[in-house]
Amino acid sequence: MEPLKPLDELLHEHPFFAGMDEGPRKYIAGCGWNEVFHAGDYLFRAGQPADKFFLIRHGTVAIELHVPGREPLVVETLQDGDIAGWSWLVPPHKWSNDARASTLVRAISLDGRCLRGKCDEDHSVGYEIFKRFIPVIADRLSAVRMQLVDVYGEPGRRR
Amino acid sequence: MPQAASHGVPMLPRPFRIARARREIRNVFTWELVPDDGGPQLGFVPGQFNMLYLHGVGEVPISISGDPAGGALTHTIRAVGAVTDVLQKLRRDDSIGVRGPYGVGWPVVEAEGNDILIVAGGLGLAPLRPAIHHVLAHRERYGSVGIYYGARTPADILFRKELERWRGRFDLFVEVTVDAAERGWGGRVGVVPKLIDPKRHNFDPAHTVALLCGPEMMMRYSVEALERHGVDSRRIYVSMERNMHCAIGLCGHCQLGSEFICKDGPVFPFARLAPVFHLREL
DSSP states (O other), X not given: OOOOOOHHHHHHHSGGGTTOOHHHHHHHHTTXXXXXXXXXXXXXXXXXXXXXXXXXXXXXEEEEEOOXXXXXXXXXXXXXXXXXXXXXXXXXXXXXSEXXXXXXXXXXXXXXXXXXXXXXXXXXXHHHHHHHHHHHHHHHHHHHHHHHHTTTSOOOOBO | OOOOTTTTOTTOOEEEEEEEEEXXXXXXXXXXXXXXXXXXXXXXXXXXEEEEEETTTEEEEEEBOSOTTSSSEEEEEEOOBHHHHHHTTOOTTXXXXXXXXXXXXXXXXXXXXXXXXXEEEGGGXXXXXXXXXXXXXXXXXXXXXXXXXXXXXXXXXXTHHHHHHHHTOTTOEEEEEESOEETTOOSEESOGGGGOOTTTSOOOGGGEEEEEESOHHHHHHHHHHHHHTTOOGGGEEEEOOOOOSSSSSSSOTTEETTEEHHHHOBEEEHHHHGGGTTOOOO
């Protein structure tokens, strides 16, 4: 079996950390570890403390909303190269939905409290992190707007 | 050159017979039409449309969704108004009037030598299907080819069997996503613009031509995603839908800025439409 790469190297390979200098990346790597989820496992569940986030290296994660009386609704799927979770950044640091592994998932988990501490200690690290999270959040906000508008729904009556 | 439906008389429909009718998804059906006047079958360029006329009911502009290389004239129609509701009730061997084909189609010949991205949402896959047929029939003339398709739910995926067949090819990248799904769906959930990612599908933005058709909001966000990845807006083509009546640029119902969608489009380079793209229907 191939030996596992150092975490810093795995971070370097993930698109979320593209362009980040070695110094801050190694500093951040101290907050991380590898995790494996089997299909059906939850990465996180709504209402629980959001104490970390995930860099997906392999596999598919379904973001689910629970609607009483019906099957959970999948509102987004995340794949290799995506990140899962930003509630660790936003007080009160609780997950607002579920994330379930649809397949085998290999991920790097980064501890939210550890990372928030490092961002407070060194604002340039905080800037690097926020610079990467904001486009992810903006993309997801656009996606939610499109889904909310129901662009493929029945158009107005015509001829 | 495409054979005009009306033998040179632009407002005169030719009689066609429904040779085959099939249900695609809820409220969407496909017809295969053959001439009923002894004349030749219609030729067309991918992206063009016909006016379909039912006596005593009305006329509607409908994109051609079949193979431009030949066979029956194919239209995929959503029952969404007074005329299309009645059209939905027609059966095999019923007659329909056809005039066309009209409009400017997809630049499938001009795009040879480039990578091709086909970006469709909902029923927007129907006007792009002839372009897909053309590209696949001349696959060696193009670089990397990707089809990105989005639908509301798994039950709303148009031409599902064909998408599955295309996805099985080694020379084609196909991604399908839906806006929402229940757990049984094993595919992607999310919006079409998110599918556009050169890291997942290896295309060269500087040598890519993108063909887009779907709800305008989907196209707007898809254009943004393409531009963000380096595809120039002059290489992005969109198919527009407006209230077309005469189909020959006389009545003005489909005018958008200085363009007549029926005559100057329905396919436009996005760069040409960008200044008026956000205008509401005139």
